[in-house]
Amino acid sequence: MADSLSPACTPLKQEYDSCFNVWFEGYLEPALSASATDAQRTAHYQRKAEEFQAKCGKVYAEYQNCIQGAVKQKGIEPLLQQAREEHPLREPPPLLPPKDSK
Template identity: 85%
Template sequence: MADSLSPECTPLKHEYDSCFNVWFEEYLEPALATNATKEQRTAHYQRKAEEFQTKCGKVYAEYQNCIQNAVKQRGIEPLLQQAREEHPLREPLPPAQPPTKDSK
């Protein structure tokens, strides 16, 4: 795992990365199971979202707070704002719909 932007944030980053990696591996399990129904997958993903908040949410918030403070202390905040203004994040495009018999 890589170090954080700021050395004082690195322990939190490593703790969060470890928590996320364990959580994410379990999150993917039903996507890999071919016999799970859509409803079972949806229920699983909802449980996993709640689990993420319970297990990893606190350390994620602490890490984000640490990073935000480091960004302010280093004077990087104006550069980030400029980048956001020049290249704003956009909503992803909706998934492409498969062609129908009538569209061929």
């Protein structure tokens, strides 16, 4: 895994990356199962979101705080703001309903 923007943040990045990778494997499990219903998938994804917060949320917040400090220290903040203004993130398009398989 790559180093962080700031060497001081790299241990937090590595801890977060490891936590996320383990969590994400479990997140994808029902997507691989064709027999899971939409309701089962929705419930699973809700549980996985709660699990992420419980297992990885704290280290994610610590890593984000570290990165935000490094961005300020390196003077990158104005460039990020300019990029956000020129190319704002947009809401993803709505998901298409599943096609009936007959």
